[in-house]
Amino acid sequence: MGQGQRERVATSLAGAVSEEISASLAPVDAELERRYPGDPGTRQPVHTVYVPGDAFTADTLRVWGDRALTALDEHAPDAAAFAAVLGLDDALAEDVYGRVRAKLEREPVEDLRVDFEDGYGNRPDAEEDEAAARAARLIAEAYAEGTAAPYMGIRVKCMEAAVRDRGIRTLDIFLTGLLEAGGLPGGLVLTLPKVTYPEQVTALARLLDAFEEARGLEPGRIGFEIQIETSQSILAADGTATVARMIQAAEGRATGLHYGTFDYSACLGVSAAHQASDHPAADHAKAVMQVAAAGTGVRLSDGSTNVLPVGPAEKVHDAWRLHYGLTRRALARAYYQGWDMHPGHLPTRYAAVFAFYREGLEQAAARLVRYVGRAGGDVMDEPATAKALAGYLLRGLDCGALDTAEVTRLTGLARADLQGFASPRRGDSTASAQ
Numbered sequence: 001m002g003q004g005q006r007e008r009v010a011t012s013l014a015g016a017v018s019e020e021i022s023a024s025l026a027p028v029d030a031e032l033e034r035r036y037p038g039d040p041g042t043r044q045p046v047h048t049v050y051v052p053g054d055a056f057t058a059d060t061l062r063v064w065g066d067r068a069l070t071a072l073d074e075h076a077p078d079a080a081a082f083a084a085v086l087g088l089d090d091a092l093a094e095d096v097y098g099r100v101r102a103k104l105e106r107e108p109v110e111d112l113r114v115d116f117e118d119g120y121g122n123r124p125d126a127e128e129d130e131a132a133a134r135a136a137r138l139i140a141e142a143y144a145e146g147t148a149a150p151y152m153g154i155r156v157k158c159m160e161a162a163v164r165d166r167g168i169r170t171l172d173i174f175l176t177g178l179l180e181a182g183g184l185p186g187g188l189v190l191t192l193p194k195v196t197y198p199e200q201v202t203a204l205a206r207l208l209d210a211f212e213e214a215r216g217l218e219p220g221r222i223g224f225e226i227q228i229e230t231s232q233s234i235l236a237a238d239g240t241a242t243v244a245r246m247i248q249a250a251e252g253r254a255t256g257l258h259y260g261t262f263d264y265s266a267c268l269g270v271s272a273a274h275q276a277s278d279h280p281a282a283d284h285a286k287a288v289m290q291v292a293a294a295g296t297g298v299r300l301s302d303g304s305t306n307v308l309p310v311g312p313a314e315k316v317h318d319a320w321r322l323h324y325g326l327t328r329r330a331l332a333r334a335y336y337q338g339w340d341m342h343p344g345h346l347p348t349r350y351a352a353v354f355a356f357y358r359e360g361l362e363q364a365a366a367r368l369v370r371y372v373g374r375a376g377g378d379v380m381d382e383p384a385t386a387k388a389l390a391g392y393l394l395r396g397l398d399c400g401a402l403d404t405a406e407v408t409r410l411t412g413l414a415r416a417d418l419q420g421f422a423s424p425r426r427g428d429s430t431a432s433a434q
Contacts, residue, residue: 035248036295039391041423043398044299045111045151046353047340048258052119053131053154058138061149065108067343071309072101075316076347085317086324086348092355100350103400108346110399111151111337114139116170117158117193118263125166132170136177143185153189155227159200168207175222179215189255190224194263196232198242198249205251223253225301229260231267234285244292254298257289258339261303277303277326277338286335302330304339309348320348327352336395350399357396364389365410368421372413383424390421 051060076082079097083089088096114135116128123131135154142148154174157167171190178184192204208222226246228234236242247254264285265275276282286302293300305326309319323345330338331352340349368389396402397415408414 037297038295038423039299040297041419043150044336044395046336046399047109047338047349048111048113048151048301049109049340050113050115050119050155053114053116053128053135054120054123056114056135056138058141061109061112061142061147064343064346065104068104068108068346069101071316071344072104072347075309075313075320082347082351085320086351087321088351088355089359092358095358096351096354099354099400100347103350103354104346107149107400109149111189112149113152113189113191114154116167117155119155122163122166125169128166128170129173132173133177136174137181139185140178140181143187144182148185148187151187151189152185153187153191155191155193158192158194159203160194160196171207172211175211176215184217184221188222190222191227191258192224193227193260194229195226195246196230196242198245201226201246201249201254202251205249205253208253220252223255224250225256225258226250226254227258227260228285228289229263229267231264234288241288241292243289247292247296247298254296256299256301256337257293258301259286259289259303261339262306264303275306277305278329286333290334299337300335301337301339302326302335304341305345306341308342309344310342316344319344324348324352328356331356353399354401357392357399357401360392361396361402361406362410364392365407368393368411368413372411386421387424390418394418394422 049064057063072082076085076097079093082097082100083093116132120128120131132154139148139152142152154170156171156174157163159167175184178188192201195201204224208224209219211217212219212221226233226243228243233242233246236245243257247257259277259282261277261282262275265279265281266272268281270279270281282303286300289300305319305323307319307322309316309323327338327349330336338349340346368386371386371389393402393407393411394415397404397407404415407418411418
């Protein structure tokens with residue numbers, strides 16, 4: 001065939017065949033869109049801090065930040081000392097340490113949950129009523145004054161019979177208080193613990209339906225997280241993966257799955273000394289959660305460590321190394337959020353997160369540049385990988401590990417471009433390639 005001569009194209013199927021196939025798959029197309037809308041593209045906090053309902057005050061966020069800074073001053077007063085404790089690369093030490101201190105001064109907590117469950121316990125009804133009303137008032141004031149964390153909300157008691165009514169009343173008081181103080185904040189998050197059956201998830205969805213109708217809110221306005229803390233939430237009596245059914249039972253309201261390290265471990269009979277987020281039982285549960293949530297837009301959160309960085313320097317350093325290692329391990333396994341139980345955990349949370357993103361910045365940026373330019377290299381990336389690379393950079397930007405200017409300089413891409421790669425349209429094989 002001569003140069004420039006056009007190739008003859010021939011087909012055998014009638015156009016009606018394609019139309020019939022498309023018509024037969026239309027229900028599947030709709031189901032894919034409904035069940036697997038993809039990541040919402042919004043910021044995900046790197047952690048959740050839990051504070052008992054009776055301990056939450058107007059200055060809780062600032063107190064946590066100040067206590068974390070004091071811990072640094074006492075046990076790692078400079079970058080070299082902090083790097084020596086955690087094993088940070090010397091090339092990253094100054095940058096990571098400076099960013100950690102700046103974060104603790106500027107935004108010490110990214111997500112706070114006022115706890116009315118295990119951290120609060122059973123109190124007289126009048127006492128819990130008042131604490132729920134106070135939490136609503138303080139959170140509303142924090143958002144109005146610009147001092148709130150990006151995300152704030154409450155964890156209520158579970159849907160089991162013994163505490164169900166109490167949990168429902170606390171939720172009603174809290175949400176009503178927010179509305180009467182000016183409205184529901186954009187960063188509102190609710191957490192439902194100790195779920196064992198999908199019907200309990202549906203019950204909360206129905207409760208929120210009723211609340212939204214009673215207060216004239218847009219249907220579906222209020223979402224919630226599901227805590228995975230029981231064996232039944234992973235594997236049902238009939239052998240099915242319950243957590244996948246729970247996502248659907250939320251009827252579009254599920255925003256996250258949070259692994260509960262200690263309740264889940266105890267449920268399986270793991271002895272107290274071995275209850276940790278890196279136990280094989282924890283890895284199995286989180287792997288099931290991860291597969292169930294993939295593509296649904298429901299985010300994942302790891303659990304916590306109960307080893308607190310308190311006491312003499314040696315004990316603080318040991319606890320910091322443990323927390324840093326667990327956080328880095330979770331990040332590598334695509335668990336980008338976890339729980340922090342003490343202000344002393346904040347320095348190592350942010351150190352682990354910042355080091356994770358800064359270590360991979362140049363390589364991620366270079367691979368994305370090659371992908372955009374269709375250039376060669378030692379790795380052949382596909383649209384799915386470009387999506388992951390862009391998501392990595394966006395998460396680094398959101399938490400303060402990376403700066404917009406340096407990411408733009410290295411990639412030539414603005415934030416909107418990165419978001420286009422991170423959240424491509426379904427079936428778009430180019431992933432918004434420029």
